[in-house]
Amino acid sequence: MSDLPTLAQVAAAAGVSPATASRALSGSVRVSTATRRQVYDAMSRLGYVRHRAPRGVSARRQVAAITAVICDHLPRLFSEPFYTRFLSAANAVLEEHGTQLMMATVSPTATTVPSFTGPVLLLGARERHPLPIALSASGIPLLCIGRPPDSLRLPYADVDNRDGARQAAEHLLLSGRQRLTVIAGPPQLSVTRDRIAGFTRLTREAGLPDPLVAYGDFTAASGAHAMQWLLSHAPGLDAVFACSDPMAAGALQTLRRARRAVPEQVSVIGFDDAPIAQRTVPALTTVRQPVEELASVATRILLSGEMRRDPILPTELVVRASA
């Protein structure tokens, strides 16, 4: 295994100074989104892991296995594109390191949780669920994907959900939409709260009332159902921001049945930039989240054992036909 790249190399590859690269990685607001993206792109390209121990101080132990523990129903592991993308990318990094990926699901309604040994990547952690608390109490190396629930002080890696939702709201407002609605994920997830917060902050700045929110579970079926609910409670809506691409695809189905033209009458924006976003009719305008990069960065951090800061990877609006 070759040596990991230094921050100076990342900065050089990104075309910025080491000080700027360092600020970008610490999430400083003094660094523009574009610069942060350049730094993260370079980081991802070079396989940079932040804050590794100084040379010679701790020879990194070879980790035999990392377990991805997913707080979701097992069949969702196979149907949700986020998991497919995340786990495939995490596995690619682990294979390079000769480390085995183990996967386990824990039901969102579980009241007791199994114990795990070895480092854990925790996905889908929910508020008031025993899993994150049990894992953090067990003393095993743990990295949360997404901001930890219940204000637990756990190391984590996340994408910039607030800014992604902000970009979606901005795009809708700039195209003249006034009656905005949201199809959110489960309210127990920090990702849901962050996306609603980022969206609502901008609509408030624009002097609009808070958007009506319907909650789904990230599936297409829940998106179709939530869209039906929104149409009956806000018949004059002219835009919907769905917090996942499958839910946006479901919303498109409902709108087609309700004979609401997209984007002429209703603008639809998804979140993910999953493969499905290019296959919907019309093709989906969506917030791209760098799932593969998130998996890669998180896995490298967990492998390095140095989890002192929490990277937030940038998100980006991808404009297609639906908004």
Added chain:
Amino acid sequence: MSDLPTLAQVAAAAGVSPATASRALSGSVRVSTATRRQVYDAMSRLGYVRHRAPRGVSARRQVAAITAVICDHLPRLFSEPFYTRFLSAANAVLEEHGTQLMMATVSPTATTVPSFTGPVLLLGARERHPLPIALSASGIPLLCIGRPPDSLRLPYADVDNRDGARQAAEHLLLSGRQRLTVIAGPPQLSVTRDRIAGFTRLTREAGLPDPLVAYGDFTAASGAHAMQWLLSHAPGLDAVFACSDPMAAGALQTLRRARRAVPEQVSVIGFDDAPIAQRTVPALTTVRQPVEELASVATRILLSGEMRRDPILPTELVVRASA
């Protein structure tokens, strides 16, 4: 947890004598397929586990976790319907028992394999791969899904692949097809060899030359490619037996592009009865394999720790429109 049902209860539920039920479970050829199916249906319905220890002799230990080790590329875990169905059904049984399902993939090209602790369900084991040998040497409780490779003497559970393929050949011959071809899975899998053997045995009995065989990897893309290869090497073919439904769906695409009408000019039969079989055009005639029952039976056997005989679950031709 309530007591497990007895073989006598299974026999009563199946409407057969206990002796017949016992013969059915031992795979005796003196029991008709229909009777065997009745017994297995009853077994599955009642949650019967064969050859559990006599009462009081061994209180079964609670198993904390079972690991499903899948010898395949990780992204295939998410795209292959067999895995989705199998793992979801296995997980449902384990949840009832308060046991955690862990999942891990091992690359088919791996030359070294990680070690696992606790009972293992082994899926996709291949000839001349280090995984089954390493697992069997490790002394952990192990159950192979499908006949073990390399003639290893491992406990296993399987579906009747030979008989399923035999039924497919019989259906094609009875409908007057003469130029039969096969799209098989990877040749390193016992399931592939069993399906080819069951199919070829009947075509030989009918006095036909052995069918031309193209090998795929169970994916739709590989089925489309294999169909192309068969058309160029056996342009006069009038039937194809694809060893998975996704491969059959891929074959249908190629035949459509080649303007060969299905089933008028070419009959197509798949294997699985996966959800996709009802969505192809025309709908797929296919060999149903009881994946959920296989998962349930295998998981219960592994939980019970009593693995003295190897159940073979019956398969069944489901006739739709493609053959």
